[in-house]
Each structure stands twice: as structure tokens, then as C-alpha cells.
Amino acid sequence: MAIDPSDRAERAPRRTATVLTAAGCTALALLAASCARGEDEAAGGQDGGDTAAQAQVLEDAAGSGETCSAEQAGIEEFDLADMKVGFSQSEAESNPFRITETASIEKEAEKRGVELITSNAQSDFAQQISDVQDLMSQGAELLIIAPLNSDGWEPVLAEAERKQVPIVTIDRQINGDACGDYVTFIGSDFVEQGRRAADQMTEALGGKGEVAILLGAAGNNVTTERTKGFKERIEENAPGIEIVFEQTGEFTREGGQSVTEQLIQSNPDIDGVYAENDEMGIGAVTALRGAGKEPGEVEIVTVDGTEEAVQLILDGWVHGVVESNPRFGPLAFDAHESFGKGEEVPVELIISDREYDADNAEEERSNAY
Amino acid sequence: MTAIGMPAVRVDRTRAVPWLQEYGVYIGVAALLVFNLVFTPHFLSLENFRTQAVQVTPVLILSLGMALVIATGGIDLSVGSVMALSAAMISLYLGYGPVVAVLVALVAGAAAGAVNGALVAFAGVQAIVATLAMMIGGRGLSLVLLPQLDGIRNPGIRELGAGEALGVPYLVWISAVLVAVVVFVVRRTVFGRRIVAIGGNRRAGELSGLPVRRTLLVVYVLCGLLAAVAGVLATARLQASDPNSIGRLIELSAITAVVVGGTPLQGGRVRIAGTVAGAVLMQLLVSTLIKHDLPPSWTQIAQTAVIIAAVYVARERGRK
Structure with a gap:
């Protein structure tokens, strides 16, 4: 009658499995790669080119008034232009805020001719910790971190202190000693x-x-x-x-x-x-x-x-x-620059966000991201 | 309703438990309906039932495919990622018109299902591992294809998501037709019998000459196809392709609907009507808690309670 099933299990199925898996994957890859045609070109404006109007502005009265300098932090002065900067992003660049934030950092590094290495933790905190450690082992001498969480940074802070790597955190805070663990926090209130x-x-x-x-x-x-x-x-x-x-x-x-x-x-x-x-x-x-x-x-x-x-x-x-302005590039590099020159940097830089309503939406639309 | 059920449990446990297994999910739905009719303002309106029916559509369609897979003794964790994949395809191929875009999305779903099916049926990989791989890989691929949310302006797709025929939204028509088709397949076709037979005892199926591998392959392809349909409909409803958040954790809702509906996870049995009721039950539960503005954490706790109740009833079945 039929072929012995255990016999069948040995030969043909393996090949069928390979063929089918390969066929399925090929189909997916073809659909992915070939001849796609979207509805129209996505609206631009997210290249992170920060025009003067789009750039973040600091809130005058905000912040604790405390400052930090290289001397206070026990770090030697440096020239930003010679340094390698590491940037750790917390969440996938799949929403406008994160896209604009990363683009702004990259654009600013390019503008200043500073070498930048980046990583993205895809909303995984353990990943972000090892990302930052990797950045340091790749030779990052300055760090810009967009932290996913505020707590749990001790391993990174300890290593950064040992290696004398100053940290600027953006959009969320790291809980730790200002000027001891990090130089400054830049963000919205x-x-x-x-x-x-x-x-x-x-x-x-x-x-x-x-x-x-x-x-x-x-x-x-x-x-x-x-x-x-x-x-x-x-x-x-x-x-x-x-x-x-x-x-x-x-x-x-x-x-x-x-x-x-x-x-x-x-x-x-x-x-x-x-x-x-x-x-x-x-x-x-x-x-x-x-x-x-x-x-x-x-x-x-x-x-x-x-x-x-x-x-x-x-x-x-x-x-x-x-x-909630995500264009942190200019301020973050400014902070590292003045810190490197030995100047006093406020440990908390609160930016002043603009507001849109029916009166200004038309003219201010170019500042949206 | 529970007042009738409770004494029965005390009086005759052996009779009550199978009865609960059979009808528990319907009692749950009825109880929630009665509660809402009494306590929720504006519940009894056509608009409200339309909203609930539209919102349950993606989970309902997924749970149909999931029920078939679970009936064979397998599981498919990749359905949420397949939704994301089909959402990405819609956005990528909309330039050719809505029909082509939808077809491509469905082909992508079927292809993903074929990979799952081949790994499970022919390579002998455990379903949970094979589909876990597709869950991670599918989401990754769709994010590579479409890294950010993309709004959809195509009138055809928007009409699919928001339009209606004879006063009933297209989404509800489509899910009703799919339920009818799956019920027919399970009850009236040889293929339906084979699914259950394989889930009951795969070895016996092989020995009696059933095309076990082919059947398994088709089941996973169907599940992928249904997930792609759910992805298309969810995208049409949202009027945007959002591969990052579409279908996140939805596989768990689909599995919950199937299990609560009385299909045992070990396979060999399938209840489509119960699955539909299971999906409706979870939807009503979430909607009730939202409408009464209870903290979101309560929703999770209530869902847990329902799942534990369902699993407890199922455990009694296993013991006999």
C-alpha cells in the first residue's frame, strides 16, 4: 500500500521543507525589494536641517541655576573638534520625534566636522546599557544619551567616570549626581x-x-x-x-x-x-x-x-x-564644546517650546517636524 | 445568569463543568451585555454596537486562523507581525492602485504562512519556535520596509475602512463572511475533519494515510492569509500604515479568544462559534471598563481573571 510513513519522514520532507521555506522567503524578499511604488513621495521636512527658527531656544528662568565645569568634574579640558562623540538613541526612529532627534544630532556633528558613532536600543533598556558600553569601547570620548529610563545607569556611569567620558543627556533625565555622573540635562519641561x-x-x-x-x-x-x-x-x-x-x-x-x-x-x-x-x-x-x-x-x-x-x-x-522640540543637536554639541573649554555649563538646560494654534499655524508650519 | 449556574455547580459538579465548558463563554457575553444595558449610559444604540463590531474585527479574523492552527495542536505567534507586514505592503504598493496593494499584502501573508507551515510540517520544527522566529523576523522586515507610520489618502482604502453597505460597515461584512467560510470548512469539508484528526492524534492520522503535512501547511498558509486580511482592514480603519505598532501583542488576544471559546490548546477539537464569542467577550470587557473610565490596569486584571476562569474549566476537561 502506501509508503511507510517513517520512511517518508526521512527523505522527501526535508527537501520539501527547504524548497518551501526558500520559496516563501524569496516571495517575501521579492515583494520587499522589487518594484514597490508608494502612494506618493512622503512629505519631506524631516531631514533634520535645523533652520534658525526651528532650533531649540533655552528658557531663561528655568533650571536650578547650578553649573558644572571641567575642573569641578575633574575632567581635563578638551577641544570638541578632536573628539569622537557617541550617541545612544532610546527608541526606534519610527515616529517623527525620534527621527528628527537623531537627524538633528547627525546633522550637527556633520556641520561641525565631529566624528559621530550612533546606536539605537529599540526601546530595550538592557540593550541601551550595552549600547553605551559598546560606544565607549569603540572609542567614544564624549557621550550624548537619550535615556529610555532614568534609573539603572550605574554600570555605565561608573565606566564613564573611569574613562573620563563626559555625558550630556537629552529629552529624559538620568538620575545621578549632576556634574558628578553627568554634565548636563537638556530637555523640555x-x-x-x-x-x-x-x-x-x-x-x-x-x-x-x-x-x-x-x-x-x-x-x-x-x-x-x-x-x-x-x-x-x-x-x-x-x-x-x-x-x-x-x-x-x-x-x-x-x-x-x-x-x-x-x-x-x-x-x-x-x-x-x-x-x-x-x-x-x-x-x-x-x-x-x-x-x-x-x-x-x-x-x-x-x-x-x-x-x-x-x-x-x-x-x-x-x-x-x-x-516638544526634538532638535537637540546644536544645544547638545554646544554644551560639550563649552564644557571642553573649561566654561561653566548649567546642569539643567530647559528649552522653551513653541505653541501652534489657528493664529500662527499657517506661518509656523515650516517649524513643525 | 450566574445565579442559575452557581447552584448547578454545587448540586452536580460532573454535569455542570462540561456544561460550563460548552456555554461558559456565551454566559459571559450575555452577562456583560446585561450589565452594560443596566449600568452603561447610551449602551443600547446602533452606533455603539457598530463601534464594538468594527473594533473587534482584527482580533476576530486573526482568531479564526488561530483556532484552525490550535486545532492541529500548533500555535501561531507571528500573526501580529504578519499584520505589520501586510500594512507595510499596502503602503509600498499603493502606487499601483488599491486592488494590487491589497493583493500583494495577501500574498505576503500567505508567503509568511507558507514559511511557518514548511518549518512546522516538513522540517519538524515546533510550532512555537517556528512562528516565534517569524514573529521577530516579520516585524523586523516590515520596519525595514516602512520605518515610520505612513498616512493613507487613497479613497478606495479609506472607503474600505470607514464605508458601509446596507447600514453595516464593510469591515463587519468581511468578518461575517470569513466566519461563515471557516465554519463551513470546519463542519462540512474533509479538510476540516483532517485538521481535527491531526490535532487529536497525528501519528494515527499518518498511519491511516491522511496527507498530514500538506494539511498542516495549508492551515498555516490560511492563518497567514487571515492575518494579512486583518492587517489590511486595520490599516484601512486607521487610514495609515503603522508597522511599528499595528498588531503588537495581538497574537495573545487571538489565542485568548480561541481558548476562552472552548478550543483546547492541545488540539483535536475546534469551536468557531465559541471563538467568535470569545473575541466578542474580550472586546466587551475592554469596552465596559473604558466606558466606565476605570484605570487601564483594571482591564489587564479583568482579562487575566477571564483567562484563568477559562483555563480552569478546561483543566477539568483534561482530568477526566
């Missing part, structure tokens, strides 16, 4: 971003109404601080505004869309939505559009300042966007 979003919301609603918050990912300091600032300011300035709904959209467009769909079912009278990043805000707009709402029926305020969100202001869907 997320609580302040929340407060400014609250001001925009108060203005949009005339100080009265029901508001929902689309929270970012749980357990992230950006989420807690943007929420804290928003709630504080609403409580202080707009007692007529009630926060009736707080759910996480995980900082993704899909999350913002799904949660907003549920929201407008259960709270059809909602007046405003505060999205803690642009992606969730854009998702909220998709949901409102799908439910047949008109622009402006629900006022939306978001944080980030991406091109798409600023465009939605012009379309009337979004009331305002508070910027």
Missing part, C-alpha cells in the same frame, strides 16, 4: 507642556465643559508629568472644566482612535479631548470623522508639534498643539 495644553483647552472651551484625557503609555514619566501639569492648571484656572474620562491610548494613533470611539459612545456630550501626544490626537480626529462629527465640535489639544498635527489645526480639527 513636560509638566509645563501639560499646563500650556490646559491653557489652550481653557481658551478653546471658554472655561466650561467636559474634557477627556488620552493618556500616554503607563509608567512613563512623560505621561505622568503631562497629566500632572494639565490637571493642576485646570483646577487652578478653570473650575468650570470637568475631567470626566482618562484612558490610555499608549501614545499610538490606533490607541487614540479606539479609545475616542468608545468615548464618544459613552459621553456623547464631550466638549474637549487632551491628547498627550500628536499621534493619539490624530487618531482621535479619525474617530470623530468616522462618527460624522464636524471639525471644532470637539476641541482637541495635543502635545508634540508634528507636521500632521499642525496641518489638522489648519483643517479646523485641532485647536492647538504644544510643541
Whole structure:
């Protein structure tokens, strides 16, 4: 009758497996590589070329006022132009913020003719620790780190101290001794971003109404601080505004869309939505559009300042966007440069973010990322 | 509902447990519906049911393929990554028009499924390992192809995601048709019988001359194809290709729907209606917690409770 199955198991299947696997992989590779044609060229503007208007500006009064110099830190003075700089990015460059941030660092290094080596930890903290150690073993003499977490940096800090490598952290902080463990932190004040979003919301609603918050990912300091600032300011300035709904959209467009769909079912009278990043805000707009709402029926305020969100202001869907400027290149290299010259560098550099609304969206759109 | 179930458990355990296995998931859905009707404002509206039906679509379609794979005693962890792959293909090939883009996305899904199937059926790699590899590799490949979110302006794709026919969204029509097809395949075709037979006892299937390997291969291809469909529909709904976050952890939701629906993980049995109810149950659960504005951590805890309850009931079955 049939061939003995155990016999069959020995010969033909192996070959079939190889053939099929190869065929499947080839198909995927062909689809991936060949003759793809997208809808149209993606909108540019993300080359990280920081024009003067786009560049980060420091907040005058902010920061602790403490400073750090090479002498204080016990590091010899150096000339930035001769140094090899290592940059460790925390998250995949798959959202506009990270893309622009990395591009800005690379562009600035190129402009100054400084040698730069980079790594990306793809949101894996253990990976980022070993990334930074790798950068140092590849000869990085200065570090710029966009930390994924604030804690757990001891192994890196110890090694950097031994090798006398000064560290500048950007967008998030590393918990440690300023000037001992790192030179300076450059970033936005997320609580302040929340407060400014609250001001925009108060203005949009005339100080009265029901508001929902689309929270970012749980357990992230950006989420807690943007929420804290928003709630504080609403409580202080707009007692007529009630926060009736707080759910996480995980900082993704899909999350913002799904949660907003549920929201407008259960709270059809909602007046405003505060999205803690642009992606969730854009998702909220998709949901409102799908439910047949008109622009402006629900006022939306978001944080980030991406091109798409600023465009939605012009379309009337979004009331305002508070910027979180990711163009850290110039300031980060400036900090290393002055530190190397032996100057005093503030240990906390808080940047002043701009704001977009219907009045300035048209002219300021070129500054969005 | 539970009031009827509880005394039965106390009175006659041997009869109650199989009954719970059979109908537990439907009781769960009914209980949640009743709870929402009573306590959730604006629940009883056409709009609301439409929202829930649209939101459950991707998980529902994935769980159909997952049910077939699990019925053979396997598992497919790569479905979320295959969704990402098909989302990337849509964006890459939309220049040729929506039809070509969708077809390419489906071919990519089938190809990924074929690789899984070949490794499982012919190379003898364990399903969890083979599909884990595809889960990692597929996500990586789709991010290489499309490193960032890409908005979709094509009216055809947008219509697919937001449009409707006879008052029912296209997404819901498509998932209904797919459910009907899979039910037919499982109940009425030889292929359906083979799936269950292989899951029950692969060796016996081989000895009685069933084309075991071919059947397994087709099952994984189907699962990949369904995942690609889910990816296309999710992309159309979002009006953007987002390979980075589309389908993240969704394989776990699909497995949950299948298990809660009464299909045992060891295979040999498949319940499509239960799987559909399982997906609906999880969707209603999440929606209930969101609508009542409970902290997101509660959603995870509630999901855990449902899974443990389902696994506990399934354990009773294994013991007999």
C-alpha cells in the first residue's frame, strides 16, 4: 500500500521543507525589494536641517541655576573638534520625534566636522546599557544619551567616570549626581507642556465643559508629568472644566482612535479631548470623522508639534498643539564644546517650546517636524 | 445568569463543568451585555454596537486562523507581525492602485504562512519556535520596509475602512463572511475533519494515510492569509500604515479568544462559534471598563481573571 510513513519522514520532507521555506522567503524578499511604488513621495521636512527658527531656544528662568565645569568634574579640558562623540538613541526612529532627534544630532556633528558613532536600543533598556558600553569601547570620548529610563545607569556611569567620558543627556533625565555622573540635562519641561495644553483647552472651551484625557503609555514619566501639569492648571484656572474620562491610548494613533470611539459612545456630550501626544490626537480626529462629527465640535489639544498635527489645526480639527522640540543637536554639541573649554555649563538646560494654534499655524508650519 | 449556574455547580459538579465548558463563554457575553444595558449610559444604540463590531474585527479574523492552527495542536505567534507586514505592503504598493496593494499584502501573508507551515510540517520544527522566529523576523522586515507610520489618502482604502453597505460597515461584512467560510470548512469539508484528526492524534492520522503535512501547511498558509486580511482592514480603519505598532501583542488576544471559546490548546477539537464569542467577550470587557473610565490596569486584571476562569474549566476537561 502506501509508503511507510517513517520512511517518508526521512527523505522527501526535508527537501520539501527547504524548497518551501526558500520559496516563501524569496516571495517575501521579492515583494520587499522589487518594484514597490508608494502612494506618493512622503512629505519631506524631516531631514533634520535645523533652520534658525526651528532650533531649540533655552528658557531663561528655568533650571536650578547650578553649573558644572571641567575642573569641578575633574575632567581635563578638551577641544570638541578632536573628539569622537557617541550617541545612544532610546527608541526606534519610527515616529517623527525620534527621527528628527537623531537627524538633528547627525546633522550637527556633520556641520561641525565631529566624528559621530550612533546606536539605537529599540526601546530595550538592557540593550541601551550595552549600547553605551559598546560606544565607549569603540572609542567614544564624549557621550550624548537619550535615556529610555532614568534609573539603572550605574554600570555605565561608573565606566564613564573611569574613562573620563563626559555625558550630556537629552529629552529624559538620568538620575545621578549632576556634574558628578553627568554634565548636563537638556530637555523640555513636560509638566509645563501639560499646563500650556490646559491653557489652550481653557481658551478653546471658554472655561466650561467636559474634557477627556488620552493618556500616554503607563509608567512613563512623560505621561505622568503631562497629566500632572494639565490637571493642576485646570483646577487652578478653570473650575468650570470637568475631567470626566482618562484612558490610555499608549501614545499610538490606533490607541487614540479606539479609545475616542468608545468615548464618544459613552459621553456623547464631550466638549474637549487632551491628547498627550500628536499621534493619539490624530487618531482621535479619525474617530470623530468616522462618527460624522464636524471639525471644532470637539476641541482637541495635543502635545508634540508634528507636521500632521499642525496641518489638522489648519483643517479646523485641532485647536492647538504644544510643541516638544526634538532638535537637540546644536544645544547638545554646544554644551560639550563649552564644557571642553573649561566654561561653566548649567546642569539643567530647559528649552522653551513653541505653541501652534489657528493664529500662527499657517506661518509656523515650516517649524513643525 | 450566574445565579442559575452557581447552584448547578454545587448540586452536580460532573454535569455542570462540561456544561460550563460548552456555554461558559456565551454566559459571559450575555452577562456583560446585561450589565452594560443596566449600568452603561447610551449602551443600547446602533452606533455603539457598530463601534464594538468594527473594533473587534482584527482580533476576530486573526482568531479564526488561530483556532484552525490550535486545532492541529500548533500555535501561531507571528500573526501580529504578519499584520505589520501586510500594512507595510499596502503602503509600498499603493502606487499601483488599491486592488494590487491589497493583493500583494495577501500574498505576503500567505508567503509568511507558507514559511511557518514548511518549518512546522516538513522540517519538524515546533510550532512555537517556528512562528516565534517569524514573529521577530516579520516585524523586523516590515520596519525595514516602512520605518515610520505612513498616512493613507487613497479613497478606495479609506472607503474600505470607514464605508458601509446596507447600514453595516464593510469591515463587519468581511468578518461575517470569513466566519461563515471557516465554519463551513470546519463542519462540512474533509479538510476540516483532517485538521481535527491531526490535532487529536497525528501519528494515527499518518498511519491511516491522511496527507498530514500538506494539511498542516495549508492551515498555516490560511492563518497567514487571515492575518494579512486583518492587517489590511486595520490599516484601512486607521487610514495609515503603522508597522511599528499595528498588531503588537495581538497574537495573545487571538489565542485568548480561541481558548476562552472552548478550543483546547492541545488540539483535536475546534469551536468557531465559541471563538467568535470569545473575541466578542474580550472586546466587551475592554469596552465596559473604558466606558466606565476605570484605570487601564483594571482591564489587564479583568482579562487575566477571564483567562484563568477559562483555563480552569478546561483543566477539568483534561482530568477526566
